Amino acid sequence: MDLAFTKEEQAFREEVRQFFRDNVPPDTRRKMVEGRHLSKDEMVTWWRILNKKGWGVSHWPKQYGGTGWTSVQHYIFNEELQSYPAPQPLAFGVSMVGPVIYTFGNEEQKKQYLPRIANVDDWWCQGFSEPGSGSDLASLRTKAERKGDKWIINGQKTWTTLAQHADMIFCLCRTDNNAKKQMGISFIVFSMKSKGVTVRPIQTIDGGHEVNEVFFDNVEVPVENLIGEENKGWDYAKFLLGNERTGIARVGVSKERLRRIRDLAGKVESSGKPIIQDPAFREKLAACEIELKALELTQLRVVADEGKHGKGKPNPASSVLKIKGSEIQQTTTELLMEVIGPFAAPYDVHGDDGSNEAMDWTAQIAPSYFNNRKVSIYGGSNEIQRNIIAKAVLGL
């Protein structure tokens, strides 16, 4: 047992950190620190810088543009990226559809899509959830019917994150109504510019516009846009969801936020002195930092295990990371709310698309608190994660 990173790993951390210092546009970083939303341009600009460096799709196999890093290097890269902070690569392309395509897609599809994902030439969104299919995803009803050399797609998706920016969607569609519900689903990709696709924004409680409803009305998609085999889509979806393991804890994000809380709590006064001097607040903050340290160690245990024994099957430890990671992220936003107290109240009626710089940045703290309620809901709600632990670990 050894907690230390090797010399090479420490040097790698320094290299990554230096690259971020030199290359993340300062405005992008500032907006992230202040919890503001970034414009599409700001995100894409940064991702292309990352891709040019060869780090855009770092965990992909080398032949498709990956880095060949060890699992510890991936961990370091993610932690530095999250805590710098800079935007993480667009998960829908890089972590979700990309791996499905290079694992289950044909050569033609790999050639067509992978480089464009890496360079964010296409912005991808995820067509999984439906109004009637949340945690029970396999009950989805969006239909794809084969007519000649086309799929005809009808139905509705929801919670489609940043679909307003998207060029492409990967979509779970029902292709066999008679099979058991998991067996009749196919994984189909198509252009969001296709005729019959309508995107309607959903405004969330923070006032922001991140998610959307997407409607399909007789959308025609070429048959070759099916990924893998027909009716095997559920397997690919499970593969895709199990792929994201250690990043899900978002330790770096919480670290960055805790640093910010400490910084602010040294400036904002309560009862005539900085709130960091209030023992009750200070202990709450310490409690959160300790929880985060435990989570970081749990994550490192998973990373070290993967490094040694390979990724193998989805590790139930990822459910622990999801549950604790989301709880801690939520606690950090609560602590930020507590620090600014009554100044959490002002609401910016324009919302925040990154343009309203006149707005006091503290106005983002309450929205961030409201917005972060989502982290225990998405990606398999924490209740679903508890079901997974009960079944897969405890054998209940």
Added chain:
Amino acid sequence: MDFDLNEEQRLLKESIDGLLSDSYDFEQRKKYMKEKGGWSKAVWLKLAEQGLLGLPFAEADGGFGGGGVETMIVMEALGKALVLEPYLATVVIGGGFLRHAGSDAQKAAHVPAIIDGSKTLAFAQLEKNSRYDLFDVSTTAKKKGDGWVIDGEKFVVLNGENADTLVVTARTKGERRDKTGIGVFLVPANAKGVAKKSYPTQDGLHAADITFTGVEVGADAALGNPDDSLALIERVVDEARVALCAEAVGLMDESLKTTVEYIKTRKQFGVAIGSFQSLQHRASDMFVAAEQARSMSMFATMAGDFENPKERSNAIAAAKVQIGKSLKFVGQQAIQLHGGIGMTMEAKIGHYFKRLTMIENTFGDTDYHQRRVADAGGLI
């Protein structure tokens, strides 16, 4: 970055797990509790035979030169089996003082007898009003000729009833809460002026309140610098905290395992109660709490080697906080999921719960350590 045991450590784990699975089931434990002092001399000698009592001592002193990881392995196993024998008091704490501060003569007088199982120790530290502050010492050690005269009262001294030698903290200079002027003394348990009131503790161990009245010891009784040993005490108690974290992890593992087995077999409404989602989620939360505790136990184990004592103490305090929170949740929910049977002395789960509960209040509880971490500027 590596959380696996090496080959030797794996063998050590196999060996102690094997020994305890042969000689320490719940029924056997009940018998040991009835023996003199409340633990089994025969088991103690088996631990000695396998070299476990000599594990952390240097090879030059007749030990095996084991480090923090080796102690973690042993303590986890002892926790899992709910062992009564005084490993913490004798090997971790008493042995810790000898390893870090013992002179050659002191080591020669005590270490071989610890290693062969013929001698046990106890740490007389807690005082009526000191609570968790290690520097809060009223017991005095006054110079007399070459030696010392010790006067004072110590409470809840684990293994105090049986120990052959007491390791006593006493003030040689200054006022009650001064951080200097504190020494550590080796006192024979049968010395004149030592009076013991022994009792069982809530978790089935044994402790004693001990009064020292004009107890005379020689110059060679002082371990390290008699005027300035707080750093030594902090170091050894930190090691004891790390060991308790590992013991708690073993206790939590077994509590969770026992509870999951129980809800798989207990039937109500015609089905195993483990098929109910509310119970499944509770058990999952217990698993999460136990994993977080395991991570921090490993962290504390490795922090034991940190060069900087402040960083070491802060990391170990943080671990004790996580373990305290986890053990309370796992222990309480283990009883809840067992239902009525969990309330009985006859079921083993309650005994695990009680040992876990006592660990929280040993060498600083959750609030105490949380405050320490907060006062040290946090953990980021």
